[in-house]
Amino acid sequence: MQQWYFVAALLTILTSSQGILTTLSQSNGGYKYDYATVPFLAEVFKLLVSSFLLWKESKSSNHPQMTTEWTTVCLFPIPSIIYLIHNNVQFATLTFVDTSTYQIMGNLKIVTTGILFRLFLRKKLSNLQWIAIILLAVGTTTSQVKSCGESSCNSLFSAPIQGYMLGILSACLSALAGVYTEFLMKKNNDSLYWQNVQLYTFGALFNMARLLVDDFRSGFESGPWWQRLIDGYSFTTWMVVLNLGSTGLLVSWLMKYADNIVKVYSTSMAMLLTMVLSVYLFSFKPTLQLFLGIIICMVSLHLYFAPPSSLVDSPVTTKILPKCVDDVSVHLSTDSSHKVSHP
Amino acid sequence: MQQWYFVAALLTILTSSQGILTTLSQSNGGYKYDYATVPFLAEVFKLLVSSFLLWKESKSSNHPQMTTEWTTVCLFPIPSIIYLIHNNVQFATLTFVDTSTYQIMGNLKIVTTGILFRLFLRKKLSNLQWIAIILLAVGTTTSQVKSCGESSCNSLFSAPIQGYMLGILSACLSALAGVYTEFLMKKNNDSLYWQNVQLYTFGALFNMARLLVDDFRSGFESGPWWQRLIDGYSFTTWMVVLNLGSTGLLVSWLMKYADNIVKVYSTSMAMLLTMVLSVYLFSFKPTLQLFLGIIICMVSLHLYFAPPSSLVDSPVTTKILPKCVDDVSVHLSTDSSHKVSHP
Numbered sequence: 001m002q003q004w005y006f007v008a009a010l011l012t013i014l015t016s017s018q019g020i021l022t023t024l025s026q027s028n029g030g031y032k033y034d035y036a037t038v039p040f041l042a043e044v045f046k047l048l049v050s051s052f053l054l055w056k057e058s059k060s061s062n063h064p065q066m067t068t069e070w071t072t073v074c075l076f077p078i079p080s081i082i083y084l085i086h087n088n089v090q091f092a093t094l095t096f097v098d099t100s101t102y103q104i105m106g107n108l109k110i111v112t113t114g115i116l117f118r119l120f121l122r123k124k125l126s127n128l129q130w131i132a133i134i135l136l137a138v139g140t141t142t143s144q145v146k147s148c149g150e151s152s153c154n155s156l157f158s159a160p161i162q163g164y165m166l167g168i169l170s171a172c173l174s175a176l177a178g179v180y181t182e183f184l185m186k187k188n189n190d191s192l193y194w195q196n197v198q199l200y201t202f203g204a205l206f207n208m209a210r211l212l213v214d215d216f217r218s219g220f221e222s223g224p225w226w227q228r229l230i231d232g233y234s235f236t237t238w239m240v241v242l243n244l245g246s247t248g249l250l251v252s253w254l255m256k257y258a259d260n261i262v263k264v265y266s267t268s269m270a271m272l273l274t275m276v277l278s279v280y281l282f283s284f285k286p287t288l289q290l291f292l293g294i295i296i297c298m299v300s301l302h303l304y305f306a307p308p309s310s311l312v313d314s315p316v317t318t319k320i321l322p323k324c325v326d327d328v329s330v331h332l333s334t335d336s337s338h339k340v341s342h343p
Numbered sequence: 344m345q346q347w348y349f350v351a352a353l354l355t356i357l358t359s360s361q362g363i364l365t366t367l368s369q370s371n372g373g374y375k376y377d378y379a380t381v382p383f384l385a386e387v388f389k390l391l392v393s394s395f396l397l398w399k400e401s402k403s404s405n406h407p408q409m410t411t412e413w414t415t416v417c418l419f420p421i422p423s424i425i426y427l428i429h430n431n432v433q434f435a436t437l438t439f440v441d442t443s444t445y446q447i448m449g450n451l452k453i454v455t456t457g458i459l460f461r462l463f464l465r466k467k468l469s470n471l472q473w474i475a476i477i478l479l480a481v482g483t484t485t486s487q488v489k490s491c492g493e494s495s496c497n498s499l500f501s502a503p504i505q506g507y508m509l510g511i512l513s514a515c516l517s518a519l520a521g522v523y524t525e526f527l528m529k530k531n532n533d534s535l536y537w538q539n540v541q542l543y544t545f546g547a548l549f550n551m552a553r554l555l556v557d558d559f560r561s562g563f564e565s566g567p568w569w570q571r572l573i574d575g576y577s578f579t580t581w582m583v584v585l586n587l588g589s590t591g592l593l594v595s596w597l598m599k600y601a602d603n604i605v606k607v608y609s610t611s612m613a614m615l616l617t618m619v620l621s622v623y624l625f626s627f628k629p630t631l632q633l634f635l636g637i638i639i640c641m642v643s644l645h646l647y648f649a650p651p652s653s654l655v656d657s658p659v660t661t662k663i664l665p666k667c668v669d670d671v672s673v674h675l676s677t678d679s680s681h682k683v684s685h686p
Contacts, residue, residue, distance in 0.1 A: 104631070128654040131642055135478075138638050142485055145632050157629060286500060288447070289488050289632070295481050296639065299474055308655035311471040 004258035008266045011250040015270035018243050020277060025236040033232035036214060037225070038241055040207035043200050045245035046252075050196035057193055064191030075184055076198040080206040082177040089170045096163030104144055105167035110137040110264050112168075112175035117260050120179050128311070132304035133261070135296055140268050143275060143293025147285070178260045185256040192256050199252065265301060272297060347601040351609045354593040358613035361586050363620060368579040375575035379557060380568070381584055383550035386543050388588035389595075393539035400536055407534030415531070419541040422524050423549040429516040436513055439506030447487055448510035453480040453607050455511075455518035460603050463522050471654070475647035476604070478639055483611050486618060486636025490628070521603045528599040535599050542595065608644060615640060 025031070057064045067073075094102055114133040117123055125133070185195055211225035222228055254263050272294050278284040303311070368374070400407045410416075437445055457476040460466055468476070528538055554568035565571055597606050615637050621627040646654070 126655050131646065131654075134638070135642060138635050138642075142632070142635050145488055145635070146490070157631075288500075289485070292481050292485050292488070295477070299478060299481075303474065311474070312469050312651035312655060 004254065004262060007250055007253055008258065008262050011247060011254065011263070011266040012270045012273060014243055014247045014250065015267050016273040016277065018240070018247060019270075019274040020281060021236060021240045021243055023282070025234065025240050031232075032234075033230070033237055034225075034228065036207075036211055037229055038237070038244060040204065040211060041229075041241045042244035042248060043204040043207050045241060046248050047197065047200040047204055049245070049249060050193045050200060054191065054193035054197055057191060064194055065189055066194040067188055067190050072188070073198060075187075076195075077202040077206070079177050079181050079184070079199065080202045082173055082180065084206060084210075086170060086173040086177065089166055089173060093163060093166040093170055096166060097159040100144075100146065101159055101163070102167065104141055105164070105171065106174075107137045107141045107144075108168060108171035109174040110140065110268065112171045113178055113260050113264050116172070116175045116179040117182075121183060121259075123259070126308065128308065129304050132300045133264075135300035135303065136265065136268055139293045139296030139300055140271060141293075142296055143272055143290045145287075145289040147287050147289070175260075178255075178263065181252075182255045182260050185252065192253065195256070196249070196252050200248075261304070265304070268297060269301070347597065347605060350593055350596055351601065351605050354590060354597065354606070354609040355613045355616060357586055357590045357593065358610050359616040359620065361583070361590060362613075362617040363624060364579060364583045364586055366625070368577065368583050375577075376580055377568075377571065377574070379550075379554055380572055381580070381587060383547065383554060384572075384584045385587035385591060386547040386550050388584060389591050390540065390543040390547055392588070392592060393536045393543060397534065397536035397540055400534060407537055408532055409537040410531055410533050416541060418527055418530075419538075420545040420549070422520050422527070422542065423545045425516055425520040425523065427549060427553075429513060429520065432509055432513045432516060436506060436509040439509060440502040443487075443489065444502055444506070445510065447484055448507070448514065449517075450480045450484045450487075451511065451514035452517040453483065453611065455514045456521055456603050456607050459515070459518045459522040460525075464526060464602075466602070469651065471651065472647050475643045476607075478643035478646065479608065479611055482636045482639030482643055483614060484636075485639055486615060486633045488630075488632040490630050490632070518603075521598075521606065524595075525598045525603050528595065535596065538599070539592070539595050543591075604647070608647070611640060612644070 025033075054064060090102075093105075097105070110133060114125065114130065118125060181199075184199075185192070208225075215225055251263055254266070272290070275284070275290050276294075279286045279290075368376075397407060433445075436448075440448070453476060457468065457473065461468060524542075527542075528535070551568075558568055594606055597609070615633070618627070618633050619637075622629045622633075
């Protein structure tokens, strides 16, 4: 199962395009459409695609495995509920800290994902992999360090304590949603498409509820959401919807066949790719910190995924295993085959 | 020989004090004394200490080993010559780039030291150790990234190409001096003090020559150097001399009994320590990039010096060595001692 490399690479490219498409879909620095409709339509898109694939699978020779017990189905709205809480925590955090401090604190979710991944999914990570995860968070943060000469210049260290607490809570909730979804997808051998159908049905419902709540808050001054659903949509906006839906489907696939850490690497690399592309597309100034951040994240990627033997080979390997090597040679010599001659 | 840990830690503390003492020895942002006299007096101090220790060693039961052949002695002025060339290259570089860009490029010497260490001293480094060296350079650079709101705001990427070429040359010369000194100290089993006496005699002579050249350049307007040697010296200035001399002696010791990489780690950690102390002593603003730089350098230190087995232990070790472990268990079972039961 080395397919996940390609899925992760594709997720990186699509997530990176998401930022660029969203910027391109703006006019005069603002949205002509209601941005809250985008995730709703993306959920609908994912639901349609998954339903179609499930239908195709059911037509094929081997029927898809589908658990329809209430005790299993009722687990599927939970990710949506976590995201709902997360959104509200995010809103509360932003009353204490500015956007760039919030963005910097967002990198904490890389570390919290590692921790919850270890605690809840009981996956063991080597010390080197822990170091790699910390480096990934440090690398993404480095790339976001404010350049000299930038206009807003608030110190990261001057926010009230509540801001930091909420930032940490936010990082934990974000990680929890990811880890919980992985648990859900790997819980049984149900068809991925069936799991997706359940996940996205609740996703679509929760997003619909959010649009309705927005309507009530604004006193229906611009009409109910279904009447203004695609108002102001351009071709680029549809691309944003399609792209968001596709990244969602790829994330589901990774949760089932790879894991949260792979997803975290994909999205972190996507953030750096977006910054590099912005240098070309929107003539952003390339900064030293972006360059350093990219090196740190590449090192992290290598430390996490490269086979450990390739990292600690010469000349240290011999030091780790003197006893073992001795034993082998003794064993082989009684076997009268003298092939091992390394010192 | 675990003594090098303590020597390296002491070198870190003294090197860090050097920056702080030098700042304290200034009055109104300038020097009241001729700064070029400081390294000369430090060389004299090192020469006196080494001579005394050599004399004491020669009085003891086991006589110090001293090679006095011309072919060996003539190798000792070479580090001074390299430093002389380095100083001139540095001067030339600064005509193309500003001081902060030069400082940033200075971190390259960490990587060039690794390369020359590998090439000239034929020490093998594992992939993990190479990664650690790159991370050290990245970490020190990260800590030096200009903060937003700093006054001078030149882009690192806008210097003329000659500036970068000279910066690279400067990093190579600096590394060469270190690697050559290590070669010199480890070349034979001569007494460290005898090697030091040779090294510092030439060091004192070259520094004296430099003072003389300065005098000629200024047309002796403030008199010959020996008449104004300690003009304007305060207690702090004498501490700067003593401190510089002591760090030199520690570096010599490390070159003989440890290596250049240990020295590079000591001085890099000292730079970070100076920045942290400056936050307290000179009420500098702590920056996010300093915090990130410290994490990166700590990770680098751990990756370089921690035993590789402690990094890649669980659960990956079993994967690397399935064959080996099988062989051991077979071997032990024929030995009828069933102690190995790890899966």
